[in-house]
Structure formats: C-alpha cells, structure tokens
Amino acid sequence: MATITMNNQQLEVTNEMTILEAAKAHNINIPTLCHYPDLAINSDCRICVVEIEGKRMLPTSCSTPVQDGMVIYTNSPRVLQARKTITELMLSSHDANCTACTRNMRCELQTLSKNLGIDINRFEPTYKDLPIDDNNPSLVRNMNRCIKCGRCVDVCKTVQGVHVLERMGRSNEMMIAPAFNQSLNNLICTYCGQCANVCPVGAIMEKDDTDxxxxxxxxxxxxxxxxxxxxxxxxxxxxxxxxxxxxxxxxxxxxxxxxxxxxxxxxxxxxxxxxxxxxxxxxxxxxxxxxxxxxxxxxxxxxxxxxxxxxxxxxxxxxxxxxxxxxxxxxxxxxxxxxxxxxxxxxxxxxxxxxxxxxxxxxxxxxxxxxxxxxxxxxxxxxxxxxxxxxxxxxxxxxxxxxxxxxxxxxxxxxxxxxxxxxxxxxxxxxxxxxxxxxxxxxxxxxxxxxxxxxxxxxxxxxxxxxxxxxxxxxxxxxxxxxxxxxxxxxxxxxxxxxxxxxxxxxxxxxxxxxxxxxxxxxxxxxxxxxxxxxxxxxxxxxxxxxxxxxxxxxxxxxxxxxxxxxxxx
Amino acid sequence: MNLQKILEKHAFQKDHLIEILIDLQNEKTYKFVTEEEVSLIADALKVPVSHVCGVMSFYTLLSFDERGKYIIQVCKDVPCYLNDDFNVLTTIEKALDISCGDTSKDQFFTLEQTACLGCCDEAPAMRINNKVYTKLTKAKVLRILEEYKEGILC
The missing domain is CATH 3.40.950.10 (Fe-only Hydrogenase (Larger Subunit); Chain L, domain 3)
Incomplete structure (x- = not known):
C-alpha cells in the first residue's frame, strides 16, 4: 500500500495502481481521451496530465504509477491550462463541423471540449481536405476528423491481430492509415468494425444505409x-x-x-x-x-x-x-x-x-x-x-x-x-x-x-x-x-x-x-x-x-x- | 546483392527490418524501396505490410520515391534554426532551383529535411548521403554543392 495526497486528500492506494486508477478508485475524475478500458496505455493524447509536487513536467496520469508520499494535483490552474491547450491543438487539426457529424452530442472530443469550457481556439485550423475512404460496403474512414488517439490501431493490431491500420509518418504529419494509404477494400480488412466502435470521434464509422x-x-x-x-x-x-x-x-x-x-x-x-x-x-x-x-x-x-x-x-x-x-x-x-x-x-x-x-x-x-x-x-x-x-x-x-x-x-x-x-x-x-x-x-x-x-x-x-x-x-x-x-x-x-x-x-x-x-x-x-x-x-x-x-x-x-x-x- | 540475399544476410529476423530496408535502398543508385519490395519483405519476415509501411514512413532516410544520387538532408531542429543568420534550406532551394522534397531534373540531388543530426553544438548542420557538414555559412553551403557537382566531393 502507498499513501498519496491527491487534491489535498490523503488516499490509501495499492502500489500497482497508476495515478489515473487511484483517482478513479476514489471518485476523482481525470479526463481521458486516448485511454480505453480494454486497450493498451499509449499516453498519446496527454489530456490526463496532472501536476506532481517536485516534478518539473506534467506527467500523464494513465501511465504514471503512484509512489508513496506523492503529492498530486489533478486540477491545478497549470493542469487545466495544459489540458485546454492540448484540446485546442487537437481541435485545430480536426474537422470540427460538429453539427454535420454523426457523432454530434456523442463525441468524446466534443464532451471534453465542453467540460473544459473551451470558448475560443487560439490556433488556426490546419486540417487538410483529405479524401474519404468509402469504397467498401461496411466502413467509412474520414481522416479529416481523426485525432490520432491510436485506439483503432490498437484494437486492429492487438485484439484482432489483423493489423490493417497503423501510424504512418511522424510528428504532426503522423496519420493513421492502412499500408500504402490504400482503401480498405484493397486490403485484408475483415470489416469487423471494432475500430469504428472504439473511435472517440467520427473518423471511422459504419456506412450509413438508413436513407x-x-x-x-x-x-x-x-x-x-x-x-x-x-x-x-x-x-x-x-x-x-x-x-x-x-x-x-x-x-x-x-x-x-x-x-x-x-x-x-x-x-x-x-x-x-x-x-x-x-x-x-x-x-x-x-x-x-x-x-x-x-x-x-x-x-x-x-x-x-x-x-x-x-x-x-x-x-x-x-x-x-x-x-x-x-x-x-x-x-x-x-x-x-x-x-x-x-x-x-x-x-x-x-x-x-x-x-x-x-x-x-x-x-x-x-x-x-x-x-x-x-x-x-x-x-x-x-x-x-x-x-x-x-x-x-x-x-x-x-x-x-x-x-x-x-x-x-x-x-x-x-x-x-x-x-x-x-x-x-x-x-x-x-x-x-x-x-x-x-x-x-x-x-x-x-x-x-x-x-x-x-x-x-x-x-x-x-x-x-x-x-x-x-x-x-x-x-x-x-x-x-x-x-x-x-x-x-x-x-x-x-x-x-x-x-x-x-x-x-x-x-x-x-x-x-x-x-x-x-x-x-x-x-x-x-x-x-x-x-x-x-x-x-x-x-x-x-x-x-x-x-x-x-x-x-x-x-x-x-x-x-x-x-x-x-x-x-x- | 538482391533482396533475397539481403534477407538471408539478416537471417530473416524481424528486428532487422530497418537494416534490411537500408541495405536494399543502398543497393540502388536512386535510393528507394518499391511497394512491391515492401510486400515481399513483409511476407518473408512474417510481419504485416502495415508495420513495414509504418517503419518506412517514420524514418526520413527511407523513401518510396526515387531520389537523387546525393541526398541532402537539412536539420530542422531548434538549434539549427536559432543559429542561422541565413537559411540553409532556402539557400539550397535557390541554388539548385528545387523545392524541399524534390529531386533535381538530372537526378543528382534530392533536398530533404531531417530530424536532429546530433550536431547541435556546431549548428547549423546538414548531411549529404553519409557525410555531415556543420558550422554552415551561405558560402560554405554553395561551395560544398559545387564540389559535389565537380566530383571533388563524393
């Protein structure tokens, strides 16, 4: 067992826990985005950052284990400002035409943005008008909405072992795509749709046949x-x-x-x-x-x-x-x-x-x-x-x-x-x-x-x-x-x-x-x-x-x- | 050495993927890997094609496109930027009349940017094939390009 202080509360937690798990166990809410219950921890999105006394940087709570005596703040002004900036950066590269999106009101990025009280985005939009991949009967990939959280890659690679999707390129030019950026219908995609189920935004969805x-x-x-x-x-x-x-x-x-x-x-x-x-x-x-x-x-x-x-x-x-x-x-x-x-x-x-x-x-x-x-x-x-x-x-x-x-x-x-x-x-x-x-x-x-x-x-x-x-x-x-x-x-x-x-x-x-x-x-x-x-x-x-x-x-x-x-x- | 021999040299080991791709690329004058070769490598190493593509796309030294005989890679990290009283990239762009990412018509030079070359103390820096040039000035850059053209440097 370890004793930590979180937002001035003393908490008893087990040593194997991450800060995020410890917070959850004590009903302290830390927002997450790339984190998904059954998938690997990637700490890609950085939304779950927290402040730890004595540490210069803001570590991600999903991947940082607790230590005895740790003093953590989950909502200090510095943390909130960092989360806002991270979200604004994500929004600037995201086609945020929310009212014209199936995920409207059920989008995890939208919820996050709402909860953080984002009122203005200081960054210019950078998303390009990328072509939409809908050449198959099952799934539609709209990469203009992708926030690169990597959940789809994880589920395709680890859970399904099919590994059609992968992170391509690096830094701000990184994209999630199949090999050679091909359409899914040219590939060994099984159309299981697990990627669509875990996507936090509207980047991968089933083909809509309701009309x-x-x-x-x-x-x-x-x-x-x-x-x-x-x-x-x-x-x-x-x-x-x-x-x-x-x-x-x-x-x-x-x-x-x-x-x-x-x-x-x-x-x-x-x-x-x-x-x-x-x-x-x-x-x-x-x-x-x-x-x-x-x-x-x-x-x-x-x-x-x-x-x-x-x-x-x-x-x-x-x-x-x-x-x-x-x-x-x-x-x-x-x-x-x-x-x-x-x-x-x-x-x-x-x-x-x-x-x-x-x-x-x-x-x-x-x-x-x-x-x-x-x-x-x-x-x-x-x-x-x-x-x-x-x-x-x-x-x-x-x-x-x-x-x-x-x-x-x-x-x-x-x-x-x-x-x-x-x-x-x-x-x-x-x-x-x-x-x-x-x-x-x-x-x-x-x-x-x-x-x-x-x-x-x-x-x-x-x-x-x-x-x-x-x-x-x-x-x-x-x-x-x-x-x-x-x-x-x-x-x-x-x-x-x-x-x-x-x-x-x-x-x-x-x-x-x-x-x-x-x-x-x-x-x-x-x-x-x-x-x-x-x-x-x-x-x-x-x-x-x-x-x-x-x-x-x-x-x-x-x-x-x-x-x-x-x-x-x- | 063909692909099969390169694969044998690395005993078909998955964790030699980068070395295999570099070896294959260096075999060719214009230093690139084709999509077909990527599929063959994926099959031979029993890894998904998407994984090989991911590796190809991550490293600037690997390319799907035919490149020039000499690949100029200009460091794009902070110290090289802070140090410049001139801009290395635009100097070369002007001198060769190509944009970053392009290859000259005679397929002699390709101009690219790269992540840190590890020469921050001697910034700005660039690399041409395997050789690194540091403490660049406008005159030095132009001289180096000329010497490559004349065959003094290679």
Whole structure:
C-alpha cells in the first residue's frame, strides 16, 4: 500500500495502481481521451496530465504509477491550462463541423471540449481536405476528423491481430492509415468494425444505409421485412435511457412497426434453423469420417479472415449460411411463394450488431442472377438507434408486441448466438439429444460460457469422447487455426467469433462497448434463454413446421440449395 | 546483392527490418524501396505490410520515391534554426532551383529535411548521403554543392 495526497486528500492506494486508477478508485475524475478500458496505455493524447509536487513536467496520469508520499494535483490552474491547450491543438487539426457529424452530442472530443469550457481556439485550423475512404460496403474512414488517439490501431493490431491500420509518418504529419494509404477494400480488412466502435470521434464509422431504408419503407410497391439479431436486443436499451436493462424486445418490435416495417421477424428463428442444419452437418461429418474439426460459419468477420489468411482450412468451415443469410434466402424464396409475390417486391432489412454483415449481404453468392440480394440492407444497432431518433420514438409510450409469424417463434438456444460460446451451446443441446436419443438432464453447458479467450470442453456422446473449443476475437482464433494446420487439433467442433465476447461486443454495437458492458449483455442473453419455454432448437414447433411443409429435412436438397454456401480463397 | 540475399544476410529476423530496408535502398543508385519490395519483405519476415509501411514512413532516410544520387538532408531542429543568420534550406532551394522534397531534373540531388543530426553544438548542420557538414555559412553551403557537382566531393 502507498499513501498519496491527491487534491489535498490523503488516499490509501495499492502500489500497482497508476495515478489515473487511484483517482478513479476514489471518485476523482481525470479526463481521458486516448485511454480505453480494454486497450493498451499509449499516453498519446496527454489530456490526463496532472501536476506532481517536485516534478518539473506534467506527467500523464494513465501511465504514471503512484509512489508513496506523492503529492498530486489533478486540477491545478497549470493542469487545466495544459489540458485546454492540448484540446485546442487537437481541435485545430480536426474537422470540427460538429453539427454535420454523426457523432454530434456523442463525441468524446466534443464532451471534453465542453467540460473544459473551451470558448475560443487560439490556433488556426490546419486540417487538410483529405479524401474519404468509402469504397467498401461496411466502413467509412474520414481522416479529416481523426485525432490520432491510436485506439483503432490498437484494437486492429492487438485484439484482432489483423493489423490493417497503423501510424504512418511522424510528428504532426503522423496519420493513421492502412499500408500504402490504400482503401480498405484493397486490403485484408475483415470489416469487423471494432475500430469504428472504439473511435472517440467520427473518423471511422459504419456506412450509413438508413436513407435507403426510409426510402423503401415509404415505397408502396415494396413489402418491407425486418429481422433483428439476438445481440441487438440486449444492447440497444443502453442507447435509450428511458429503458431499464431488461430486454425491451416487445417494445423493440413495436418500435420497428412504428418505423413502418410491414413484417417484423426474428433472426433467432433462422438461428434455430442454423442449428438444425449445422448440427446435422456435424453429425454427418462425425459419422462419415469427414473433415473434422468442423468450424462455425455464422460470423462474417471470421469468414473474411479465414478466406484472406488461411484459405487452406476452408474445408473445415461449415457450409451453413449465417442466420442472416438463411433468413434472406427464406424471405426471397419461401415467403415469396407463400405470399405470391415477386422477389423485387420484397425488401429485406436486417438489424445486426455487426459491420461485416453489410459486406456479407453484398456477397455474390447471396445475390441472384438479376442482382437481387437475399438481404437488401443491413443496419447496425447504432443505425437503428439513429432511425429511432429520427422518428422520435418514445419507448415509454410503446406497448409490447410479439414478432410476426411465420419467423417469430424461437427457442432460448437461438438467443445464445449473441454471446461467445452460444452457437456451440445451442448446437450441443441439439446434437447430444439427437445422437443419444435421450432428453438432456441439464441444458447449461457452462464450460463454453464466459469471457476467456479460448474455452474448451469435452462431452461423452454415445461412448465417444468429443472435444470442443470456442474462441472470440481473431487473435485468439489464430492458436486454434495453427492446431488444425499442424494436425494436432484434438477438437471435433470449434466455434469462432471475430469480436471480443461474440456478437454482443460487435463492431456495430452502441459506443462505449467495453468488458463491463459485454458482461452485462452476456448476462442478459443467458437470462432470456432461461426465461424461454422452449430452449432447444429442435423443439421449436415453427422450425418443425417449416421442415414438414417446405424443406423436408435437414441437409435435404432444398436445404442445400437455400441454406448452404461455399467459401473462396482471396 | 538482391533482396533475397539481403534477407538471408539478416537471417530473416524481424528486428532487422530497418537494416534490411537500408541495405536494399543502398543497393540502388536512386535510393528507394518499391511497394512491391515492401510486400515481399513483409511476407518473408512474417510481419504485416502495415508495420513495414509504418517503419518506412517514420524514418526520413527511407523513401518510396526515387531520389537523387546525393541526398541532402537539412536539420530542422531548434538549434539549427536559432543559429542561422541565413537559411540553409532556402539557400539550397535557390541554388539548385528545387523545392524541399524534390529531386533535381538530372537526378543528382534530392533536398530533404531531417530530424536532429546530433550536431547541435556546431549548428547549423546538414548531411549529404553519409557525410555531415556543420558550422554552415551561405558560402560554405554553395561551395560544398559545387564540389559535389565537380566530383571533388563524393
């Protein structure tokens, strides 16, 4: 323990703490900007400087450890003046046209500037009119707004191990850019969008497709269908303070109806369908000595990564489409036939926690020969929030409504898809029951839950020991991939999600996603599952009906045609 | 020596990246590295291309652009600025009729600025290829340039 004096208060703190942590522990607020809870400490922005007695310079509190007897001032006139100057310098190189920016009122630089009471900027603007990189379906990079905090570099390099973004150049000419300053679409970017989620300003954002949705909602010729992913409902409440942390799913359905969607459907339905197909594919692979371990295919960030970096293991990837694309295929085929419509009369929107889903929907495999995509537009959780604000949706005034049929009845297992380990758990519930023919005693496979980077478990299936592994964030996936390449992988089934925590921590989720919010969303996910009457995908009667009336059985010819796909080296 | 040999000389070690880039650049008359070579080096060392680009962009001695036979680097740090009763950079710009960052038409000189050369006590200073010239005066700068042109200095 160390005793320090902070703003004339004596504080007992542990020796390992930084000044910033010590302050936080005692409710003393030191502003930060480049600092982010789960990322490395860079002390790039210098906003968190403090004054320490006996020290000539102002050190950054995020990177300076406490020392016994230290006398610290977090808000002396010298500190405040330094923070103001630093912020003014940042503003001078930043396109501060705040009212014309998506981050307006939710921008960390704007908040900082407000809190410091900046009234005038003594420095001339120096930002250049740099071109905007929007040549891909998922992400937009506007470097005129970049304040060079380095969070995006950190998350891309360390958390994801993809390392597309890097600091280029030095001093005031330093820019954050991909190699050769190329567009993201020419590079090995997986479009996971973690960079967009951690960006404190509006420099990296998802491509905004809300206008296209509004247009189609008001087009009388179009039947508009919307599907909502499991991870969206456990996070969107955070953006609207009128909602408590319980899942506002009934209100979410109501709100989507208010926006004008004709049918509000649940991606959880096709998550159940994914389990039927993927579970049976796994059983087929086990029983026919086919390629094992099988790896999940729901996550488009992961699919991009494996196609770009590890095309030699593509045969391990399940041929199942993701739940989003299964929904699209059903909408543009099954639903079309049932309703006697043409494909071009149906407009399918999905609400996803993910920016890579925007790219997935644009893939050639998911578009017919007349350029009609199965899923027309993908919106992130943040874009949906934007539409609700544009509409002025007041959640307190909304009633609870159920999803529409026939894609509205879902199991608890499907909700698990949102959290890392969820696809595995949902598949295990179905595969073990189908193979053993006996009902499971306990439905909770707790070994695959939680935030460990790699989770392992083993199960006895009809006398046969099968090992499974689950990983989330791409840097963790690398270890499991190497095992497969070396031939040492002991696993039968592997689930991989690109984002930390799985989809609940996706790149399209509300700003400020950190380990605390991921854990909270995870808890909500498991609570939703527990509260469901049906908790196994194969028990979902709507899924049974779909097979009876249309698809016949899992892995049938029609299933293969509609619900399975192929992957290509890139 | 081609790229492969340079990589072998450094045993494909990641932490020799800067040396590899310098060696490769010095192989060539016009002292530059191509984007293709950067990609090859990244693959060979098993590091991301963005990392090699980051290193390339950080050091003024490394360049993606073809440069002159002689690279003049004028120190831009404070003591060299405080010391000048004339301006080294504009003197050279005028004498060679090029701007900072440019290469002369005959590809003989390239004019650049650099961070501190470590000669603050003898400021102002500049470097031409590997040679450092200090205590510069206008006359001295012009004489040095002439002597390079005439082949007296090289």
């Amino acid at each position: 296209l949705v509004w247009e189609n909602l008001h087009n009388p010729k179009k039947r508009t269908l919307v599907q909502v992913a499991p991870a969206v409902r456990v996070a969107i409440g955070e953006s609207f303070h009128s909602l408590d942390d319980t899942v506002p799913i009934g209100k979410l359905v109501s709100a989507l109806k208010h926006l004008g969607f004709d049918e509000v459907y649940d991606t959880n339905f096709t998550a159940d369908l994914t389990i039927m197909e993927e579970g049976n594919e796994l059983i087929y692979r086990i029983q026919n000595d086919d390629v094992l371990p099988m790896m999940t295919s729901c996550c488009p960030g992961w699919i991009n990564y494996v196609e770009q970096h590890h095309s030699d293991i593509l045969k391990h990837i399940s041929s199942c489409k993701s739940p989003q694309q299964m929904f699209g295929a059903l909408a543009k085929n099954y639903y079309k036939e049932q309703e006697n419509l043409n494909k071009e009369d149906i407009f399918v929107v999905s609400i996803m926690p993910c920016t890579a889903k925007k790219y997935e929907a644009k893939r050639e495999e998911f578009t017919d020969q007349y350029d009609n995509p199965d899923v027309d537009v993908v919106l992130t959780t943040r874009e949906l929030e934007k539409m609700f604000r544009q509409m002025g949706v007041d959640f307190d005034q909304l009633d609870n409504r159920d999803f529409d049929e026939p894609f509205g009845m879902t199991s608890g297992a499907a909700q698990l898809f949102g959290a890392s380990g969820g696809v595995m758990e949902a598949a295990l519930r179905t595969v073990t029951e189908v193979l053993s023919g006996k009902p499971l005693k306990s439905l909770d496979f707790s070994a695959v839950r939680g935030m460990d980077g790699i989770k392992e478990a083993s199960f006895n299936l009809k006398g046969q020991e099968i090992k499974v592994a689950v990983s989330h964030s791409l840097s963790n996936a690398e270890q499991l991939i190497q095992g497969i390449k070396d031939g040492t992988s002991p696993y039968t089934f592997i689930e991989i999600m690109a984002c930390p925590g799985g989809c609940i921590g996706g790149g399209g989720q509300p700003y400020g996603t950190d380990s605390a919010s991921r854990l909270k969303r995870m808890e909500t996910t498991y609570r939703v599952d527990l509260e469901k009457d049906i908790r196994k995908s194969h028990d979902n009667p709507a899924i049974k009906t779909l097979y009876d009336n249309y698809l016949q059985k899992p892995l049938s010819e029609l299933s293969h045609h509609l619900l399975h796909t192929r992957y290509y080296p890139r």
